[in-house]
Amino acid sequence: MTNPSLVLTAQVEPRARVLIDNDFSGDPDDLYQLVHHLLAPSVSVVGVLGSHLSVGDVFDPSERQAENAVRIAEETLEVLGMSGAVPVYQGSNAALVDGRTPQPAPAVDAILAEARKESDLPLYFCAGAGLTDLASALMIDPTIAERMTLVWIGGAEHADLATPPAGATDVEYNHNIDREAVRYVFNETAIPIWQFPRDMYRQALVSHAELETRVAPCGPVGEYLVRSIATAINRMTEHGRPMGETYALGDSPLVLATALQSAFQPDTSSSDFLVRPTPAIDEHDSYAGVSPNARPMRVYTRLDTRLMFEDFYARLAQHASRTR
Secondary structure, X not given: XXXXXXXXXXXXXXXXXXXXXXXXXXXXXXXXXXXXXXXXXXXXXXXXXXXXXXXXXXXXXXXXXXXXXXXXXXXXXXXXXXXXXXXXXXXXXXXXXXXXXXXXXXXXXXXXXXXXXXXXXXXXXXXXXXXXXXXXXXXHOHHHHHHOEEEEEOOOOOOOOOOOOOOOOOOOHHHHHOHHHHHHHHHHOOOOEEEEOHHHHOOOEEXXXXXXXXXXXXXXXXXXXXXXXXXXXXXXXXXOOOOOOEEEOOOOXXXXXXXXXXXXXXXXXXXXXXXXXXXXXXXXXXXXXXXXOOOEEEEEEEOOHHHHHHHHHHHHHHHHHHOO
Protein backbone atom coordinates (compact mmCIF):
# COMPACT_ATOMS: atom_id res chain seq x y z
CA MET A 1 0.00 0.00 0.00
CA THR A 2 1.29 3.48 -0.86
CA ASN A 3 2.18 5.62 2.12
CA PRO A 4 -0.54 8.33 2.25
CA SER A 5 1.95 10.96 3.42
CA LEU A 6 4.02 10.50 0.28
CA VAL A 7 0.90 10.83 -1.88
CA LEU A 8 -0.01 14.13 -0.18
CA THR A 9 3.50 15.52 -0.62
CA ALA A 10 3.59 14.48 -4.27
CA GLN A 11 0.41 16.48 -4.96
CA VAL A 12 1.86 19.79 -3.76
CA GLU A 13 2.90 22.35 -6.37
CA PRO A 14 4.75 25.61 -5.70
CA ARG A 15 2.55 28.57 -4.82
CA ALA A 16 5.37 31.10 -4.47
CA ARG A 17 8.93 31.86 -5.49
CA VAL A 18 11.58 32.39 -2.83
CA LEU A 19 14.94 34.14 -2.92
CA ILE A 20 16.93 33.23 0.19
CA ASP A 21 19.51 35.75 1.42
CA ASN A 22 21.55 34.76 4.46
CA ASP A 23 24.95 35.01 6.14
CA PHE A 24 25.73 31.29 5.99
CA SER A 25 29.23 31.69 7.46
CA GLY A 26 27.71 32.92 10.72
CA ASP A 27 25.24 31.47 13.23
CA PRO A 28 24.17 28.06 11.81
CA ASP A 29 20.45 28.63 12.34
CA ASP A 30 20.42 29.73 8.69
CA LEU A 31 21.43 26.21 7.59
CA TYR A 32 18.28 24.82 9.21
CA GLN A 33 16.17 27.42 7.39
CA LEU A 34 17.91 26.68 4.10
CA VAL A 35 17.38 22.92 4.40
CA HIS A 36 13.75 23.37 5.44
CA HIS A 37 13.00 25.70 2.53
CA LEU A 38 14.66 23.37 0.03
CA LEU A 39 12.57 20.44 1.29
CA ALA A 40 9.29 22.40 1.17
CA PRO A 41 7.32 21.61 -2.02
CA SER A 42 4.99 24.60 -1.82
CA VAL A 43 7.74 27.09 -2.68
CA SER A 44 10.19 27.25 -5.55
CA VAL A 45 13.60 28.34 -4.28
CA VAL A 46 14.84 30.31 -7.29
CA GLY A 47 18.14 31.41 -5.79
CA VAL A 48 20.31 31.35 -2.67
CA LEU A 49 22.34 34.47 -1.90
CA GLY A 50 25.35 34.36 0.40
CA SER A 51 25.75 37.65 2.28
CA HIS A 52 28.13 39.23 4.76
CA LEU A 53 28.11 39.56 8.54
CA SER A 54 29.24 42.49 10.69
CA VAL A 55 32.91 43.40 10.53
CA GLY A 56 34.94 41.08 12.79
CA ASP A 57 32.00 38.82 13.62
CA VAL A 58 32.97 36.05 16.06
CA PHE A 59 31.70 33.35 13.68
CA ASP A 60 33.65 34.68 10.69
CA PRO A 61 36.01 37.63 11.30
CA SER A 62 37.41 37.45 7.75
CA GLU A 63 36.95 39.99 4.96
CA ARG A 64 35.50 37.25 2.70
CA GLN A 65 32.28 36.56 4.57
CA ALA A 66 30.02 36.49 1.50
CA GLU A 67 32.46 34.21 -0.32
CA ASN A 68 32.47 31.90 2.69
CA ALA A 69 28.68 32.04 2.83
CA VAL A 70 28.49 30.81 -0.77
CA ARG A 71 30.89 27.96 -0.02
CA ILE A 72 28.82 26.82 2.98
CA ALA A 73 25.52 27.11 1.09
CA GLU A 74 26.93 24.95 -1.69
CA GLU A 75 28.24 22.48 0.88
CA THR A 76 24.75 22.25 2.40
CA LEU A 77 23.22 21.60 -1.03
CA GLU A 78 25.77 18.85 -1.58
CA VAL A 79 24.94 17.17 1.73
CA LEU A 80 21.25 17.30 0.73
CA GLY A 81 22.07 15.63 -2.58
CA MET A 82 20.98 18.79 -4.43
CA SER A 83 24.25 20.12 -5.84
CA GLY A 84 23.49 22.38 -8.77
CA ALA A 85 19.73 22.15 -8.26
CA VAL A 86 19.49 25.79 -7.12
CA PRO A 87 21.79 28.64 -8.21
CA VAL A 88 23.93 30.20 -5.46
CA TYR A 89 25.07 33.81 -5.82
CA GLN A 90 27.64 35.79 -3.88
CA GLY A 91 26.61 39.03 -2.26
CA SER A 92 28.77 41.97 -1.29
CA ASN A 93 31.55 41.31 1.22
CA ALA A 94 30.93 44.72 2.81
CA ALA A 95 28.11 46.99 3.90
CA LEU A 96 26.93 50.03 1.99
CA VAL A 97 29.14 53.10 2.27
CA ASP A 98 26.13 55.43 2.19
CA GLY A 99 22.43 55.52 1.37
CA ARG A 100 22.92 56.31 -2.32
CA THR A 101 25.61 54.02 -3.71
CA PRO A 102 24.84 50.36 -4.50
CA GLN A 103 27.44 47.65 -3.90
CA PRO A 104 27.74 45.55 -7.07
CA ALA A 105 27.61 41.78 -6.64
CA PRO A 106 26.25 38.73 -8.47
CA ALA A 107 23.52 38.52 -5.82
CA VAL A 108 22.31 42.00 -6.77
CA ASP A 109 22.07 40.99 -10.42
CA ALA A 110 20.15 37.86 -9.41
CA ILE A 111 17.63 39.90 -7.40
CA LEU A 112 17.04 42.25 -10.32
CA ALA A 113 16.64 39.39 -12.80
CA GLU A 114 14.18 37.42 -10.69
CA ALA A 115 12.09 40.45 -9.71
CA ARG A 116 11.74 41.46 -13.35
CA LYS A 117 10.47 38.05 -14.48
CA GLU A 118 6.87 37.66 -15.46
CA SER A 119 5.34 34.98 -13.23
CA ASP A 120 2.00 34.07 -11.72
CA LEU A 121 3.80 33.13 -8.49
CA PRO A 122 4.48 35.86 -5.91
CA LEU A 123 8.11 36.49 -5.01
CA TYR A 124 9.28 36.53 -1.39
CA PHE A 125 12.72 37.87 -0.54
CA CYS A 126 13.59 35.91 2.60
CA ALA A 127 16.36 37.68 4.48
CA GLY A 128 17.88 36.21 7.62
CA ALA A 129 20.71 38.70 7.90
CA GLY A 130 21.51 42.22 6.67
CA LEU A 131 19.88 43.93 3.69
CA THR A 132 22.91 45.08 1.69
CA ASP A 133 22.19 43.26 -1.56
CA LEU A 134 18.46 44.01 -1.51
CA ALA A 135 19.11 47.71 -0.89
CA SER A 136 21.62 47.78 -3.75
CA ALA A 137 19.11 46.19 -6.13
CA LEU A 138 16.41 48.67 -5.10
CA MET A 139 18.80 51.58 -5.63
CA ILE A 140 19.49 50.38 -9.17
CA ASP A 141 15.83 49.77 -10.01
CA PRO A 142 13.28 51.09 -7.50
CA THR A 143 10.38 49.65 -9.52
CA ILE A 144 11.17 46.08 -8.43
CA ALA A 145 9.85 46.99 -4.96
CA GLU A 146 6.33 46.42 -6.27
CA ARG A 147 7.19 42.95 -7.53
CA MET A 148 8.18 41.21 -4.28
CA THR A 149 7.73 41.14 -0.51
CA LEU A 150 10.58 41.37 1.98
CA VAL A 151 10.28 38.82 4.79
CA TRP A 152 12.94 39.91 7.29
CA ILE A 153 14.33 38.37 10.44
CA GLY A 154 15.61 41.54 12.05
CA GLY A 155 15.05 44.77 13.86
CA ALA A 156 14.60 45.61 17.51
CA GLU A 157 11.40 45.24 19.48
CA HIS A 158 8.61 47.77 18.92
CA ALA A 159 8.19 49.62 22.21
CA ASP A 160 4.42 49.13 22.39
CA LEU A 161 4.66 45.40 21.66
CA ALA A 162 7.63 43.95 23.55
CA THR A 163 10.46 44.68 25.95
CA PRO A 164 14.08 44.08 24.89
CA PRO A 165 15.85 41.25 26.73
CA ALA A 166 18.30 42.12 29.50
CA GLY A 167 21.65 43.13 28.08
CA ALA A 168 20.35 43.56 24.53
CA THR A 169 22.05 45.99 22.19
CA ASP A 170 20.04 49.03 21.11
CA VAL A 171 20.57 48.11 17.46
CA GLU A 172 19.51 44.52 16.79
CA TYR A 173 22.09 42.08 15.36
CA ASN A 174 20.84 41.83 11.75
CA HIS A 175 20.05 45.53 11.62
CA ASN A 176 23.61 46.26 12.74
CA ILE A 177 25.11 44.25 9.85
CA ASP A 178 24.27 47.14 7.51
CA ARG A 179 22.55 50.12 9.11
CA GLU A 180 22.57 52.17 5.91
CA ALA A 181 20.80 49.38 4.03
CA VAL A 182 18.03 49.05 6.62
CA ARG A 183 17.52 52.80 6.70
CA TYR A 184 17.31 52.91 2.92
CA VAL A 185 14.89 49.97 2.58
CA PHE A 186 12.52 51.30 5.26
CA ASN A 187 12.70 55.01 4.43
CA GLU A 188 13.33 55.26 0.70
CA THR A 189 11.61 52.30 -0.94
CA ALA A 190 8.07 51.01 -1.44
CA ILE A 191 8.81 47.32 -0.82
CA PRO A 192 6.22 45.62 1.44
CA ILE A 193 7.82 44.29 4.64
CA TRP A 194 6.87 41.35 6.85
CA GLN A 195 9.03 41.76 9.93
CA PHE A 196 9.99 39.22 12.58
CA PRO A 197 11.76 41.45 15.11
CA ARG A 198 14.09 40.23 17.84
CA ASP A 199 11.32 39.33 20.30
CA MET A 200 9.85 37.01 17.66
CA TYR A 201 12.91 35.14 16.48
CA ARG A 202 13.95 34.60 20.10
CA GLN A 203 10.82 32.43 20.42
CA ALA A 204 12.22 29.93 17.91
CA LEU A 205 13.91 27.80 20.56
CA VAL A 206 14.72 24.10 20.37
CA SER A 207 16.41 22.06 23.06
CA HIS A 208 19.63 20.11 22.66
CA ALA A 209 17.64 16.98 23.46
CA GLU A 210 15.30 17.70 20.53
CA LEU A 211 18.24 18.14 18.19
CA GLU A 212 19.84 14.92 19.39
CA THR A 213 16.65 12.84 19.07
CA ARG A 214 14.78 14.48 16.16
CA VAL A 215 17.55 15.83 13.89
CA ALA A 216 20.79 13.90 14.44
CA PRO A 217 19.30 10.48 13.50
CA CYS A 218 18.16 11.80 10.09
CA GLY A 219 21.12 10.59 8.07
CA PRO A 220 24.01 12.74 6.80
CA VAL A 221 21.86 15.89 6.70
CA GLY A 222 20.81 15.55 10.33
CA GLU A 223 24.36 14.85 11.43
CA TYR A 224 25.62 17.84 9.46
CA LEU A 225 23.07 20.19 11.00
CA VAL A 226 23.63 19.10 14.59
CA ARG A 227 27.40 19.23 14.13
CA SER A 228 27.09 22.83 12.94
CA ILE A 229 25.42 23.85 16.20
CA ALA A 230 27.88 21.85 18.31
CA THR A 231 30.69 23.77 16.62
CA ALA A 232 28.94 27.08 17.26
CA ILE A 233 28.36 26.26 20.92
CA ASN A 234 32.01 25.32 21.38
CA ARG A 235 33.10 28.58 19.78
CA MET A 236 30.87 30.67 22.01
CA THR A 237 32.03 28.75 25.10
CA GLU A 238 35.63 29.53 24.15
CA HIS A 239 34.64 33.21 24.13
CA GLY A 240 33.23 32.95 27.65
CA ARG A 241 29.57 32.71 26.65
CA PRO A 242 28.06 29.38 27.78
CA MET A 243 24.87 28.66 25.86
CA GLY A 244 22.70 26.56 28.17
CA GLU A 245 20.60 23.72 26.74
CA THR A 246 18.57 25.46 24.03
CA TYR A 247 19.41 27.03 20.70
CA ALA A 248 17.47 29.63 18.73
CA LEU A 249 16.71 28.58 15.16
CA GLY A 250 15.80 32.20 14.58
CA ASP A 251 15.69 32.13 10.79
CA SER A 252 13.06 29.38 10.62
CA PRO A 253 10.12 31.85 10.64
CA LEU A 254 11.10 32.59 7.02
CA VAL A 255 9.81 29.10 6.17
CA LEU A 256 6.72 29.47 8.35
CA ALA A 257 5.75 32.71 6.59
CA THR A 258 6.22 31.48 3.03
CA ALA A 259 6.00 27.69 2.71
CA LEU A 260 3.62 26.88 5.58
CA GLN A 261 0.72 29.13 4.67
CA SER A 262 -2.90 28.04 4.98
CA ALA A 263 -4.56 25.87 2.35
CA PHE A 264 -7.53 28.18 1.74
CA GLN A 265 -6.97 31.92 1.33
CA PRO A 266 -3.19 31.34 1.58
CA ASP A 267 -1.58 33.35 4.34
CA THR A 268 0.30 32.92 7.62
CA SER A 269 -2.95 32.16 9.39
CA SER A 270 -1.48 30.12 12.26
CA SER A 271 0.71 33.01 13.44
CA ASP A 272 -0.33 36.46 14.61
CA PHE A 273 0.70 39.85 13.26
CA LEU A 274 -0.25 43.50 13.35
CA VAL A 275 -0.44 45.77 10.33
CA ARG A 276 0.90 49.28 10.84
CA PRO A 277 2.53 51.99 8.72
CA THR A 278 6.17 51.23 8.00
CA PRO A 279 8.20 53.17 10.56
CA ALA A 280 11.00 55.53 9.65
CA ILE A 281 14.50 54.60 10.80
CA ASP A 282 16.24 57.67 12.23
CA GLU A 283 19.91 58.61 12.44
CA HIS A 284 20.16 56.64 15.71
CA ASP A 285 18.81 53.53 13.93
CA SER A 286 15.61 53.58 15.98
CA TYR A 287 11.96 53.52 14.91
CA ALA A 288 10.83 57.12 14.60
CA GLY A 289 7.37 57.99 13.39
CA VAL A 290 6.21 56.95 9.94
CA SER A 291 8.43 56.32 6.92
CA PRO A 292 8.41 58.96 4.18
CA ASN A 293 7.35 56.10 1.91
CA ALA A 294 4.72 54.86 4.33
CA ARG A 295 3.06 51.60 3.30
CA PRO A 296 1.45 48.89 5.40
CA MET A 297 3.97 46.67 7.20
CA ARG A 298 3.35 43.44 9.03
CA VAL A 299 4.94 43.03 12.46
CA TYR A 300 4.61 39.48 13.74
CA THR A 301 3.59 39.08 17.37
CA ARG A 302 3.26 35.28 17.75
CA LEU A 303 4.80 32.30 15.97
CA ASP A 304 3.28 28.89 15.38
CA THR A 305 6.43 27.12 16.55
CA ARG A 306 4.63 23.76 16.68
CA LEU A 307 3.90 23.78 12.95
CA MET A 308 7.28 25.28 12.12
CA PHE A 309 9.41 22.73 13.95
CA GLU A 310 7.24 19.62 13.62
CA ASP A 311 7.12 20.14 9.87
CA PHE A 312 10.91 20.52 9.80
CA TYR A 313 11.48 17.31 11.78
CA ALA A 314 9.02 15.40 9.58
CA ARG A 315 10.53 16.62 6.31
CA LEU A 316 14.01 15.78 7.52
CA ALA A 317 12.89 12.25 8.44
CA GLN A 318 11.14 11.83 5.07
CA HIS A 319 14.26 12.96 3.23
CA ALA A 320 16.43 10.55 5.23
CA SER A 321 14.10 7.63 4.47
CA ARG A 322 14.11 8.40 0.75
CA THR A 323 17.89 8.67 0.50
CA ARG A 324 18.92 5.61 2.51
